[in-house]
Amino acid sequence: MTERAYVREVGLRDGLQMVKTVLSSDRKLEWCCGALDAGISEIELTSFVPAKIVPQFADSDEVFRRANETRTNGTLSALVPNLRGAQRGMELGVGKLNYVLSASEEHNMANVRRSTDESIADFGRIVQLRDAATGVGVRLGAGIATSFGCTISGAVSEQRVVAIAERLAALGADEIIVADTVGYGDPAQVKRLMSAVVRAVAPLPVAAHFHDTRGLGLANVAAALDAGVRAFDASLGGLGGCPFAPGATGNIDTEDTVFMLEAMGFDTGIDIERLIALRAKVERWLPGEKMGGAIARAGVPKTFRMPVEKAA
Amino acid sequence: MTERAYVREVGLRDGLQMVKTVLSSDRKLEWCCGALDAGISEIELTSFVPAKIVPQFADSDEVFRRANETRTNGTLSALVPNLRGAQRGMELGVGKLNYVLSASEEHNMANVRRSTDESIADFGRIVQLRDAATGVGVRLGAGIATSFGCTISGAVSEQRVVAIAERLAALGADEIIVADTVGYGDPAQVKRLMSAVVRAVAPLPVAAHFHDTRGLGLANVAAALDAGVRAFDASLGGLGGCPFAPGATGNIDTEDTVFMLEAMGFDTGIDIERLIALRAKVERWLPGEKMGGAIARAGVPKTFRMPVEKAA
Numbered sequence: 132m133t134e135r136a137y138v139r140e141v142g143l144r145d146g147l148q149m150v151k152t153v154l155s156s157d158r159k160l161e162w163c164c165g166a167l168d169a170g171i172s173e174i175e176l177t178s179f180v181p182a183k184i185v186p187q188f189a190d191s192d193e194v195f196r197r198a199n200e201t202r203t204n205g206t207l208s209a210l211v212p213n214l215r216g217a218q219r220g221m222e223l224g225v226g227k228l229n230y231v232l233s234a235s236e237e238h239n240m241a242n243v244r245r246s247t248d249e250s251i252a253d254f255g256r257i258v259q260l261r262d263a264a265t266g267v268g269v270r271l272g273a274g275i276a277t278s279f280g281c282t283i284s285g286a287v288s289e290q291r292v293v294a295i296a297e298r299l300a301a302l303g304a305d306e307i308i309v310a311d312t313v314g315y316g317d318p319a320q321v322k323r324l325m326s327a328v329v330r331a332v333a334p335l336p337v338a339a340h341f342h343d344t345r346g347l348g349l350a351n352v353a354a355a356l357d358a359g360v361r362a363f364d365a366s367l368g369g370l371g372g373c374p375f376a377p378g379a380t381g382n383i384d385t386e387d388t389v390f391m392l393e394a395m396g397f398d399t400g401i402d403i404e405r406l407i408a409l410r411a412k413v414e415r416w417l418p419g420e421k422m423g424g425a426i427a428r429a430g431v432p433k434t435f436r437m438p439v440e441k442a443a
Numbered sequence: 444m445t446e447r448a449y450v451r452e453v454g455l456r457d458g459l460q461m462v463k464t465v466l467s468s469d470r471k472l473e474w475c476c477g478a479l480d481a482g483i484s485e486i487e488l489t490s491f492v493p494a495k496i497v498p499q500f501a502d503s504d505e506v507f508r509r510a511n512e513t514r515t516n517g518t519l520s521a522l523v524p525n526l527r528g529a530q531r532g533m534e535l536g537v538g539k540l541n542y543v544l545s546a547s548e549e550h551n552m553a554n555v556r557r558s559t560d561e562s563i564a565d566f567g568r569i570v571q572l573r574d575a576a577t578g579v580g581v582r583l584g585a586g587i588a589t590s591f592g593c594t595i596s597g598a599v600s601e602q603r604v605v606a607i608a609e610r611l612a613a614l615g616a617d618e619i620i621v622a623d624t625v626g627y628g629d630p631a632q633v634k635r636l637m638s639a640v641v642r643a644v645a646p647l648p649v650a651a652h653f654h655d656t657r658g659l660g661l662a663n664v665a666a667a668l669d670a671g672v673r674a675f676d677a678s679l680g681g682l683g684g685c686p687f688a689p690g691a692t693g694n695i696d697t698e699d700t701v702f703m704l705e706a707m708g709f710d711t712g713i714d715i716e717r718l719i720a721l722r723a724k725v726e727r728w729l730p731g732e733k734m735g736g737a738i739a740r741a742g743v744p745k746t747f748r749m750p751v752e753k754a755a
Binding site for chain 1: 657665699749
């Protein structure tokens with residue numbers, strides 16, 4: 132049996148928060164539905180922050196409502212930096228909320244103006260809010276940014292990251308997301324830290340969020356696979372970055388990530404040709420934005436998904 | 444103790460055979476000596492083919508002689524496609540000759556107009572020539588191109604690649620070089636095939652030659668490290684390709700490869716800042732050539748070579 136692996140599209144959130152062009156609600160909807168149609172299982176559609184901070188997300192409520200009415204498969208999720216954002220997401224009926232804090236105190240302070248401990252306590256309040264609600268409970272992802280180092284404070288203790296993951300799991304997270312926000316991780320560190328987090332929070336699923344800032348994005352995905360991780364954030368054409376991490380441009384590319392996973396024998400459930408067509412469309416919508424990635428340019432190998440006489 | 448890993452510069456051979464600008468002998472020499480000064484242990488300086496096939500290499504004998512007089516460290520090597528090229532290399536006193544044949548019959552036929560078996564027999568004659576010579580013997584690398592698939596014939600049996608490696612080792616190779624000439628390999632296949640080759644020819648060293656055509660170059664390096672490989676071909680700025688493999692542009696990038704190995708804790712003996720400066724110089728010499736790679740643009744992380752509190 133082929134093992135399943137998941138690629139989540141975060142371009143609408145992590146990509147769009149960085150670009151100059153403000154996309155219309157219609158186009159956001161087309162991107163979202165196109166990705167779901169291609170087989171993407173989770174779309175991180177927006178970040179529930181005030182419109183004055185990220186004008187790109189002023190129409191988030193409308194985009195979510197319309198996407199939720201249209202979709203026939205997949206999960207719509209949103210990033211939330213605090214309790215207020217989580218409240219908004221729950222009221223809207225978002226299926227999954229991905230809360231994020233930073234392992235680096237300095238980065239957390241720059242991002243949400245509070246200590247990491249305060250952000251962890253806030254996550255506890257979000258869980259309480261979720262548990263108090265009636266009806267189908269929203270799933271809560273808990274993300275740990277700057278897990279592999281920080282552009283402001285430098286090295287981040289891996290033991291600290293594991294301890295934060297344990298605390299978020301104990302509070303009630305449905306998934307831990309370990310993020311290399313600034314593209315500092317290398318395959319050795321990824322394998323070591325992701326293995327430790329997977330062990331610490333088992334059987335909770337652990338996802339990875341990598342940036343390709345220094346060319347190691349896909350090598351880090353392969354290392355995380357070795358550590359047992361099976362879910363990866365990515366954005367079409369590698370759009371994205373972090374507004375508070377200078378130079379941290381470039382999520383890993385959705386198409387290239389899907390290609391690597393499928394080439395390695397994982398089943399992503401995703402149609403790569405439809406993704407490539409969607410990427411071309413999004414690229415036309417964002418004039419002046421540089422899209423990266425190799426597979427849209429080079430095409431899949433002649434041998435893609437073909438059997439080979441394997442070495443013993 | 445830090446483990447050693449080796450990055451060999453093949454840009455002067457695999458890169459220059461693809462570019463339009465014919466570099467002067469002086470500049471080739473400057474590139475070669477600059478790379479040696481940065482700590483590169485082996486420079487593949489040229490390919491000993493007739494000047495009418497690759498005009499870029501018309502001055503190979505002169506460039507080799509001058510580089511050999513100038514250098515104070517490292518090995519100068521050359522690619523040889525046949526016995527005639529090997530003879531020329533031995534007469535010139537080249538320290539290492541890297542012979543290459545293709546695991547794909549069709550690719551071998553397109554490249555050197557003979558069967559893979561005939562090319563293996565030719566390697567036997569090169570070994571005899573080497574062994575018959577007096578003085579310090581030249582070292583012989585034996586490369587297997589299209590080991591991960593072929594643009595002409597598609598899938599290549601991994602068992603066949605292992606069998607070819609065993610035959611080249613038995614004939615007297617000093618090193619086996621497994622090459623993904625067309626950028627088809629993925630980390631799962633790389634780990635499986637490289638592990639099999641390493642086991643089959645042990646204790647002979649095995650090197651890898653990867654192309655980044657589909658973005659998996661560095662992920663494949665990390666997978667080959669897992670398989671015990673410790674030597675990698677790369678070219679400055681990722682220049683290069685294969686003239687008989689359409690679309691197979693892009694060796695892995697020397698600077699990025701060195702960065703990843705050092706970040707993972709390997710000692711390459713290479714000064715990455717000097718490499719980046721050399722890359723900038725070579726880029727100016729080759730107007731119109733697109734150089735790739737991330738680290739020259741993004742710079743090394745703040746945490747590069749810094750200690751971190753590691754996860755247990």
